[in-house]
Amino acid sequence: MKIRYLLVVITLFFISCGDIQDEHLSIEGITYTDIHGNVSNIDYNDWNLNEEFTSREKQLFDSLNFNKTAKAETDVNSVYYNRTPYIKFYPNPFSTTGFIQFYRPDLIYNVVVSDNKYNKLVSFRWTDKPLGCAYNFSTLNSGIYRMYYVIQDLKYNIVYQGHGDIQKE
Secondary structure, three states, X not given: OHHHHHHHHHHXXXXXXXXXXXXXXXXXXXXXXXXXXXXXXXXXXXXXXXXXXXXXXHHOOOOOOOOOEOOOOOOOOOOHHHOOOOOEEEOXXXXXXEEEEOOOOOOEEEEEEEOOOOOEEEEEEEOOOOOEEEEEOOOOOOEEEEEEEEEEOOOOOEEEEEEEEEEEO
Protein backbone atom coordinates (compact mmCIF):
# COMPACT_ATOMS: atom_id res chain seq x y z
CA MET A 1 0.00 0.00 0.00
CA LYS A 2 2.84 2.37 0.82
CA ILE A 3 4.41 1.75 -2.56
CA ARG A 4 1.16 2.65 -4.37
CA TYR A 5 0.85 5.80 -2.32
CA LEU A 6 4.46 6.70 -3.10
CA LEU A 7 3.90 6.05 -6.83
CA VAL A 8 0.81 8.28 -6.82
CA VAL A 9 2.72 11.10 -5.10
CA ILE A 10 5.66 10.80 -7.51
CA THR A 11 3.32 10.72 -10.52
CA LEU A 12 1.47 13.82 -9.33
CA PHE A 13 4.78 15.58 -8.77
CA PHE A 14 5.94 14.90 -12.34
CA ILE A 15 2.57 15.88 -13.82
CA SER A 16 2.61 19.21 -11.98
CA CYS A 17 6.22 19.87 -13.00
CA GLY A 18 5.35 19.20 -16.62
CA ASP A 19 3.21 22.35 -16.65
CA ILE A 20 6.08 24.58 -15.57
CA GLN A 21 7.42 26.41 -18.59
CA ASP A 22 9.37 29.57 -19.13
CA GLU A 23 7.01 32.39 -19.93
CA HIS A 24 7.87 33.82 -23.34
CA LEU A 25 6.57 36.79 -25.28
CA SER A 26 5.25 36.20 -28.74
CA ILE A 27 6.51 39.11 -30.82
CA GLU A 28 4.78 38.94 -34.19
CA GLY A 29 6.18 41.97 -36.00
CA ILE A 30 7.21 45.61 -35.90
CA THR A 31 5.94 48.91 -37.19
CA TYR A 32 8.41 49.87 -39.93
CA THR A 33 9.64 53.46 -39.91
CA ASP A 34 12.35 55.20 -41.89
CA ILE A 35 15.03 57.57 -40.55
CA HIS A 36 12.54 60.48 -40.67
CA GLY A 37 9.79 58.66 -38.75
CA ASN A 38 7.61 57.97 -41.79
CA VAL A 39 5.62 54.76 -41.37
CA SER A 40 5.55 52.21 -44.18
CA ASN A 41 3.96 49.22 -42.44
CA ILE A 42 1.98 49.22 -39.18
CA ASP A 43 1.75 46.55 -36.49
CA TYR A 44 -1.57 47.56 -34.93
CA ASN A 45 -0.67 45.87 -31.62
CA ASP A 46 2.16 48.37 -31.12
CA TRP A 47 2.38 51.93 -29.82
CA ASN A 48 -1.05 52.11 -28.17
CA LEU A 49 -1.66 54.05 -24.98
CA ASN A 50 -4.30 52.03 -23.16
CA GLU A 51 -2.70 48.61 -22.81
CA GLU A 52 -3.30 46.51 -19.70
CA PHE A 53 -0.04 45.04 -18.39
CA THR A 54 0.25 41.56 -16.93
CA SER A 55 1.85 41.19 -13.50
CA ARG A 56 5.04 40.02 -15.23
CA GLU A 57 5.13 43.19 -17.35
CA LYS A 58 4.50 45.39 -14.31
CA GLN A 59 7.48 43.77 -12.57
CA LEU A 60 9.72 45.29 -15.25
CA PHE A 61 8.87 48.70 -13.72
CA ASP A 62 9.76 47.78 -10.16
CA SER A 63 9.77 51.38 -8.89
CA LEU A 64 6.30 52.35 -10.19
CA ASN A 65 3.02 52.12 -8.31
CA PHE A 66 0.46 50.74 -10.77
CA ASN A 67 -2.35 51.46 -8.30
CA LYS A 68 -1.75 55.19 -8.69
CA THR A 69 -3.56 56.12 -11.89
CA ALA A 70 -5.24 59.22 -13.26
CA LYS A 71 -6.59 60.64 -16.49
CA ALA A 72 -4.08 62.84 -18.32
CA GLU A 73 -4.80 66.55 -17.99
CA THR A 74 -4.59 68.85 -20.99
CA ASP A 75 -4.16 72.57 -21.36
CA VAL A 76 -7.30 73.65 -23.24
CA ASN A 77 -5.58 76.87 -24.37
CA SER A 78 -2.82 75.09 -26.25
CA VAL A 79 -3.18 73.02 -29.39
CA TYR A 80 0.28 71.58 -28.69
CA TYR A 81 -0.71 70.17 -25.31
CA ASN A 82 -3.93 68.70 -26.66
CA ARG A 83 -2.04 66.39 -29.00
CA THR A 84 -1.99 62.71 -28.21
CA PRO A 85 1.15 61.93 -26.21
CA TYR A 86 2.02 59.00 -28.44
CA ILE A 87 5.46 57.53 -28.73
CA LYS A 88 7.10 56.89 -32.07
CA PHE A 89 10.35 54.96 -32.50
CA TYR A 90 12.49 55.32 -35.59
CA PRO A 91 14.13 54.06 -37.62
CA ASN A 92 12.66 50.63 -37.09
CA PRO A 93 14.53 48.40 -37.75
CA PHE A 94 17.64 50.24 -36.56
CA SER A 95 21.37 49.53 -36.50
CA THR A 96 22.64 51.13 -33.27
CA THR A 97 20.76 54.31 -32.35
CA GLY A 98 17.02 54.79 -32.24
CA PHE A 99 15.08 58.02 -31.75
CA ILE A 100 12.05 58.08 -29.47
CA GLN A 101 9.64 60.91 -30.26
CA PHE A 102 6.76 62.22 -28.22
CA TYR A 103 4.65 65.36 -28.05
CA ARG A 104 3.90 65.98 -24.39
CA PRO A 105 6.79 67.49 -22.41
CA ASP A 106 4.54 67.82 -19.34
CA LEU A 107 4.61 64.06 -18.71
CA ILE A 108 7.16 61.56 -17.36
CA TYR A 109 8.17 58.73 -19.69
CA ASN A 110 9.42 55.42 -18.25
CA VAL A 111 10.85 52.97 -20.79
CA VAL A 112 12.01 49.36 -20.48
CA VAL A 113 13.31 47.21 -23.33
CA SER A 114 13.08 43.45 -22.78
CA ASP A 115 13.74 40.29 -24.72
CA ASN A 116 11.08 37.62 -25.27
CA LYS A 117 11.84 36.12 -21.83
CA TYR A 118 11.04 39.35 -19.94
CA ASN A 119 14.70 40.06 -19.20
CA LYS A 120 15.10 43.80 -18.65
CA LEU A 121 17.91 44.86 -21.01
CA VAL A 122 17.55 48.65 -21.09
CA SER A 123 15.62 51.04 -18.88
CA PHE A 124 15.45 54.80 -18.64
CA ARG A 125 13.18 57.65 -17.62
CA TRP A 126 12.92 61.18 -18.92
CA THR A 127 11.00 64.39 -18.46
CA ASP A 128 11.18 67.88 -19.92
CA LYS A 129 12.18 66.87 -23.45
CA PRO A 130 9.67 68.37 -25.90
CA LEU A 131 10.69 66.28 -28.91
CA GLY A 132 12.13 63.07 -27.54
CA CYS A 133 15.60 61.62 -27.34
CA ALA A 134 18.11 59.47 -29.19
CA TYR A 135 19.26 56.32 -27.44
CA ASN A 136 22.27 54.15 -28.25
CA PHE A 137 21.26 50.47 -28.21
CA SER A 138 24.73 49.13 -29.02
CA THR A 139 24.53 46.66 -26.09
CA LEU A 140 21.66 44.79 -27.78
CA ASN A 141 22.33 41.90 -30.16
CA SER A 142 20.51 41.67 -33.49
CA GLY A 143 16.90 40.65 -33.01
CA ILE A 144 13.40 41.83 -32.08
CA TYR A 145 12.74 43.35 -28.66
CA ARG A 146 9.75 44.76 -26.83
CA MET A 147 9.84 48.37 -25.67
CA TYR A 148 7.39 48.96 -22.82
CA TYR A 149 6.46 52.47 -21.75
CA VAL A 150 4.57 53.86 -18.78
CA ILE A 151 3.65 57.54 -18.97
CA GLN A 152 3.00 59.47 -15.74
CA ASP A 153 1.78 62.94 -14.96
CA LEU A 154 3.93 65.22 -12.81
CA LYS A 155 2.20 63.86 -9.68
CA TYR A 156 3.47 60.37 -10.62
CA ASN A 157 0.02 59.07 -11.54
CA ILE A 158 0.09 56.58 -14.41
CA VAL A 159 -1.92 58.03 -17.28
CA TYR A 160 -0.89 55.81 -20.23
CA GLN A 161 0.94 52.54 -20.80
CA GLY A 162 1.76 50.36 -23.77
CA HIS A 163 4.46 48.70 -25.82
CA GLY A 164 6.09 48.74 -29.24
CA ASP A 165 8.30 46.14 -30.83
CA ILE A 166 11.70 47.23 -32.14
CA GLN A 167 14.21 45.39 -34.26
CA LYS A 168 17.97 45.73 -34.22
CA GLU A 169 19.60 44.73 -37.49
